[in-house]
Amino acid sequence: MLERSEWYDIARDTNWTPSYVSQEALFPPEMGDPYGIPTEEWETFDEPYKVSYREYVNIQREKDSAAYSVKAALARSKFHDEADEGWACVLKLHYGAVALTEYQACQFQARMSRFGPSPAMRNMSVYGMLDELRHTQLQLFFPHELVHRDRQYDWAHEAQHSKNWAVLGGRHAMDDIMMTRDAITSSVMVSFAFETALTNLQMIGLSTDAANLGDHTFANLITSIQSDEARHAQLGTPTIEIMIRNGRKKEAQQAMDIALWRVWRLFSITVGIPMDYYIPLEQRHMSFKEFMHEWVINQWERQVQDLGLERPWYWDIFLLDIDNHHHCQQGGIWSWRPTVWWNPPGAVGPKEREWLEEKYPGWNESYGSYWDVITNNLLQGHEEKTHPQCIPIICNMCQIPISHRPGPEWGARAYQREYGERRYNFCTEVCRWIFDTDPERYKDHETIVDRMYSGEIDPPTLENVLKYMGIGVISEGGRDGHDYGWVEGFRAQAAE
Amino acid sequence: MSGDAVARNNAVGPVLRAGEVADAVVEALEEDNPGKEFTVEDRVAYVRAETEGECVVRAETVARVLGRPFKIAELEVNLSSFSGRIETTDDTMRFYFEKRL
Ligand SMILES: [Fe+2]
Ligand SMILES: [Fe+2]
Ligand SMILES: [Zn+2]
Numbered sequence: 001m002l003e004r005s006e007w008y009d010i011a012r013d014t015n016w017t018p019s020y021v022s023q024e025a026l027f028p029p030e031m032g033d034p035y036g037i038p039t040e041e042w043e044t045f046d047e048p049y050k051v052s053y054r055e056y057v058n059i060q061r062e063k064d065s066a067a068y069s070v071k072a073a074l075a076r077s078k079f080h081d082e083a084d085e086g087w088a089c090v091l092k093l094h095y096g097a098v099a100l101t102e103y104q105a106c107q108f109q110a111r112m113s114r115f116g117p118s119p120a121m122r123n124m125s126v127y128g129m130l131d132e133l134r135h136t137q138l139q140l141f142f143p144h145e146l147v148h149r150d151r152q153y154d155w156a157h158e159a160q161h162s163k164n165w166a167v168l169g170g171r172h173a174m175d176d177i178m179m180t181r182d183a184i185t186s187s188v189m190v191s192f193a194f195e196t197a198l199t200n201l202q203m204i205g206l207s208t209d210a211a212n213l214g215d216h217t218f219a220n221l222i223t224s225i226q227s228d229e230a231r232h233a234q235l236g237t238p239t240i241e242i243m244i245r246n247g248r249k250k251e252a253q254q255a256m257d258i259a260l261w262r263v264w265r266l267f268s269i270t271v272g273i274p275m276d277y278y279i280p281l282e283q284r285h286m287s288f289k290e291f292m293h294e295w296v297i298n299q300w301e302r303q304v305q306d307l308g309l310e311r312p313w314y315w316d317i318f319l320l321d322i323d324n325h326h327h328c329q330q331g332g333i334w335s336w337r338p339t340v341w342w343n344p345p346g347a348v349g350p351k352e353r354e355w356l357e358e359k360y361p362g363w364n365e366s367y368g369s370y371w372d373v374i375t376n377n378l379l380q381g382h383e384e385k386t387h388p389q390c391i392p393i394i395c396n397m398c399q400i401p402i403s404h405r406p407g408p409e410w411g412a413r414a415y416q417r418e419y420g421e422r423r424y425n426f427c428t429e430v431c432r433w434i435f436d437t438d439p440e441r442y443k444d445h446e447t448i449v450d451r452m453y454s455g456e457i458d459p460p461t462l463e464n465v466l467k468y469m470g471i472g473v474i475s476e477g478g479r480d481g482h483d484y485g486w487v488e489g490f491r492a493q494a495a496e
Numbered sequence: 497m498s499g500d501a502v503a504r505n506n507a508v509g510p511v512l513r514a515g516e517v518a519d520a521v522v523e524a525l526e527e528d529n530p531g532k533e534f535t536v537e538d539r540v541a542y543v544r545a546e547t548e549g550e551c552v553v554r555a556e557t558v559a560r561v562l563g564r565p566f567k568i569a570e571l572e573v574n575l576s577s578f579s580g581r582i583e584t585t586d587d588t589m590r591f592y593f594e595k596r597l
Contacts, residue, residue, distance in 0.1 A: 208541045226577060
């Protein structure tokens with residue numbers, strides 16, 4: 001049999017000159033390449049991670065049969081009977097946020113496979129499309145067996161069809177970078193910024209903790225998924241190199257900057273909170289910050305330089321956000337726990353706080369001051385005081401409640417923009433900058449709070465708002481996953 | 497970490513799902529990249545192997561270490577990620593940076 005390299009270049013060269021329709025009709029710029037880079041340039045696209053269809057099918061079969069057989073082998077284990085609710089939260093959050101996002105990714109790959117201006121890109125993204133379909137199916141199937149024990153697992157399938165506030169944020173970002181851009185821009189945004197930089201957090205970051213906890217099914221599943229990502233994410237590098245060579249560095253840079261920030265804001269919640277709060281202390285292998293520094297600051301940023309792009313202009317804001325955003329959102333999500341589909345544990349007992357202080361010096365005098373109030377209320381039997389009576393202000397870009405580090409470094413300020421008929425609020429300069437890159441694109445989207453005032457949720461009573469968000473419909477909303485057990489350490493300390 | 501934190505390294509290499517293939521690849525890396533120092537971090541579910549600037553994995557060497565036939569394409573099953581950039585040929589995978597810092 002011929003070696004792959006002996007036939008590969010000919011096999012992937014599927015460009016021809018159309019005679020029945022114009023080139024432009026076959027590859028409309030708004031779907032493929034809006035930058036007008038010549039076809040000959042795109043024909044130099046050389047994907048660095050090559051695979052033939054025969055190899056692909058064999059390898060994927062091997063991956064799938066391993067993932068399903070580990071699951072089958074462990075199906076009778078008592079793992080889920082005995083697992084900590086904190087870990088169950090990791091799974092509920094993961095599946096709800098990820099399963100059908102993979103299906104969006106499948107559509108994004110499909111767009112590249114049809115409209116990509118380079119035949120090599122079209123070829124590789126066919127595999128990418130099949131990969132993402134595999135990810136969707138696995139991550140719908142795996143949680144399915146857990147639905148009978150806990151309805152909250154049903155959000156794996158339902159979340160993306162709901163209007164839960166946490167889903168609106170994810171959907172807004174994914175619609176922006178994956179669903180509504182041309183093949184080239186979204187390749188920079190998704191293949192390079194999302195898949196190369198950040199999917200590692202979700203799919204590898206949680207795997208060691210899963211293995212430490214004994215959830216080998218999940219550890220095996222997500223690292224298997226990531227082995228597909230490692231391949232199809234490579235669609236981004238030749239795209240960027242060709243853009244730079246053809247005078248489109250600025251556009252590539254902007255696409256990367258927008259996407260990194262958008263996906264980061266989500267992952268700091270879906271991975272940052274689990275790693276630093278939900279996973280039981282004994283099983284945590286690294287802090288989220290350490291993981292971010294290893295994988296994004298050291299590994300990905302170095303690739304950015306190698307390709308000839310610059311790190312994003314907001315790098316300093318990003319580094320600060322790594323220290324802060326998920327701590328803020330742990331406080332927020334816990335406080336508004338009835339609005340989510342998992343049971344977030346506060347999980348800030350004396351030992352956990354010691355760990356947080358060690359990993360994030362200054363945690364106690366900042367975030368700790370927020371939890372002090374909550375802890376005291378719980379110790380005094382005033383659970384009702386731990387539920388906020390007001391509505392948060394939501395960022396008009398990331399759709400996440402606007403928050404800041406509490407305590408002595410309090411630096412809260414409003415980032416606003418007047419545009420057209422209204423005022424928009426943003427969490428940071430970065431979200432506002434993204435809005436400014438194309439206000440017409442973003443202006444009509446309403447945050448969950450906008451919807452309470454615009455009549456979309458009518459009347460905006462607590463009961464109606466929860467129902468609008470799928471709470472009490474798809475499953476019950478969240479409660480403290482440890483039934484406030486984490487405050488007992490402080491009671492014991494006080495008694496001593 | 498200062499506000500200016502930035503990657504000043506040339507570390508490249510595979511991140512592998514823990515298991516016999518990962519162990520064999522680490523052994524093969526050392527054999528196929530003479531004179532190179534590798535750091536190997538075992539993270540229970542995965543193993544990160546890294547060296548300076550460039551390294552190559554050869555299917556032939558992995559096969560010999562494993563004691564069974566092994567095609568380079570099979571490495572994908574266990575290759576969850578990597579640092580640096582990648583280049584694949586019929587029987588090798590190379591991790592590298594174009595620019596050295
Ligand atoms: Fe995926
Ligand atoms: Fe992907
Ligand atoms: Zn924002």
